[in-house]
Amino acid sequence: xxxxxxxxxxxxxxxxxxxxxxxxxxxxxxxxxxxxxxxxxxxxxxxxxxxxxxxxxxxxxxxxxxxxxxxxxxxxxxxxxxxxxxxxxxxxxxxxxxxxxxxxxxxxxxxxxxxxxxxxxxxxxxxxxxxxxxxxxxxxxxxxxxxxxxxxxxxxxxxxxxxxxxxxxxxxxxxxxxxxxxxxxxxxxxxxxxxxxxxxxxxxxxxxxxxxxxxxxxxxxxxxxxxxxxxxxxxxxxxxxxxxxxxxxxxxxxxxxxxxxxxxxxxxxxxxxxxxxxxxxxxxxxxxxxxxxxxxxxxxxxxxxxxxxxxxxxxxxxxxxxxxxxxxxxxxxxxxxxxxxxxxxxxxxxxxxxxxxxxxxxxxxxxxxxxxxxxxxxxxxxxxxxxxxxxxxxxxxxx
Numbered sequence: 318x319x320x321x322x323x324x325x326x327x328x329x330x331x332x333x334x335x336x337x338x339x340x341x342x343x344x345x346x347x348x349x350x351x352x353x354x355x356x357x358x359x360x361x362x363x364x365x366x367x368x369x370x371x372x373x374x375x376x377x378x379x380x381x382x383x384x385x386x387x388x389x390x391x392x393x394x395x396x397x398x399x400x401x402x403x404x405x406x407x408x409x410x411x412x413x414x415x416x417x418x419x420x421x422x423x424x425x426x427x428x429x430x431x432x433x434x435x436x437x438x439x440x441x442x443x444x445x446x447x448x449x450x451x452x453x454x455x456x457x458x459x460x461x462x463x464x465x466x467x468x469x470x471x472x473x474x475x476x477x478x479x480x481x482x483x484x485x486x487x488x489x490x491x492x493x494x495x496x497x498x499x500x501x502x503x504x505x506x507x508x509x510x511x512x513x514x515x516x517x518x519x520x521x522x523x524x525x526x527x528x529x530x531x532x533x534x535x536x537x538x539x540x541x542x543x544x545x546x547x548x549x550x551x552x553x554x555x556x557x558x559x560x561x562x563x564x565x566x567x568x569x570x571x572x573x574x575x576x577x578x579x580x581x582x583x584x585x586x587x588x589x590x591x592x593x594x595x596x597x598x599x600x601x602x603x604x605x606x607x608x609x610x611x612x613x614x615x616x617x618x619x620x621x622x623x624x625x626x627x628x629x630x631x632x633x634x635x636x637x638x639x640x641x642x643x644x645x646x647x648x649x650x651x652x653x654x655x656x657x658x659x660x661x662x663x664x665x666x667x668x669x670x671x672x673x674x675x676x677x678x679x680x681x682x683x684x685x686x687x688x689x690x691x692x693x694x695x696x697x698x699x700x701x702x703x704x705x706x707x708x709x710x711x712x713x714x715x716x
Contacts, residue, residue, distance in 0.1 A: 321502045328400050336408075381625075388404045391526075403667065409592060417614070423581070441590050441702060445692065466658055470621050471661040473486055474662065492651075493654050513637065518635065534625035545619055550626065554627040580674065588703075
């Protein structure tokens with residue numbers, strides 16, 4: 318029988334542990350899970366393998382940033398609500414501050430060198446998203462039924478790329494998984510102790526649902542920051558898979574209404590590859606850049622809080638119910654179908670807007686291809702690929 322988690326530690330202990338990870342966790346959401354496992358299972362022994370696996374399974378099932386949800390859950394179990402908050406702040410703050418600073422400086426990159434640097438960041442996005450699609454396809458579509466689901470998602474999104482189609486594809490993947498993914502089975506195990514009961518869990522889930530309803534019903538009568546909060550909350554509520562998968566939903570949220578353009582969006586996305594911490598802190602860059610930089614610090618703060626809040630409400634609300642729900646084969650099949658559809662969603666985003674906006678000629682293709690090879694075959698860290706793409710893009714200006 319797996320051991321129960323150790324007694325809750327102080328919030329300061331949790332915060333310092335996650336601050337260290339927030340400063341050093343390069344490589345994206347999949348790599349973050351490895352950092353967490355090494356730090357909290359192997360080194361600190363805050364919980365055992367089985368409990369870690371249960372938390373990971375829950376975070377992968379729910380929409381939102383899986384690595385941030387897992388970190389928040391680890392802090393919550395270790396140090397209570399203050400521990401969860403400390404884990405979130407420690408892991409998120411470094412990358413959020415870096416992206417906010419980049420956003421404030423990006424308006425000064427109007428010259429030819431600055432534009433080439435921004436173009437290099439867009440080429441980074443091509444390499445990183447292509448690597449993400451490849452890795453997710455290998456892991457999440459290992460058989461013919463799930464590969465078929467991913468292909469169907471690509472076709473549907475090519476026919477109708479609207480936001481409602483993205484939601485339909487993700488939901489439809491979960492439903493189809495009930496029938497097409499019958500070879501997938503749950504892995505039951507002992508539960509872990511949560512410091513609150515199902516009543517609190519229901520209240521948290523109800524809060525999530527009410528805020529989502531408000532975000533979906535939000536109209537143009539709201540002030541600019543209110544509209545931004547609703548858009549970021551919708552994106553954080555409806556994205557499955559986290560990390561790169563948030564790209565199409567965030568673009569739909571901020572580019573389609575005309576709040577910023579594709580070039581700015583992809584430059585921020587490329588910059589996010591060069592720093593440690595969660596991908597969702599891209600919201601700090603986007604929030605600051607809204608309406609040509611009018612968002613400022615308030616826009617960055619609203620973007621961050623709104624995009625992370627739904628995932629944290631969901632995971633904390635679901636924890637008291639996870640033991641019973643997570644043991645069902647139906648849950649595992651729905652998750653498998655949803656993940657397969659997410660692969661198709663990300664593959665579509667790789668073409669438009671990432672490829673269409675960044676690759677304009679053979680030189681662009683060569684720079685992005687080398688970046689992809691460095692990531693996949695040579696296994697360079699993402700920040701080093703950022704250096705390559707930006708340097709190569711700027712060097713072509715000398716030719």
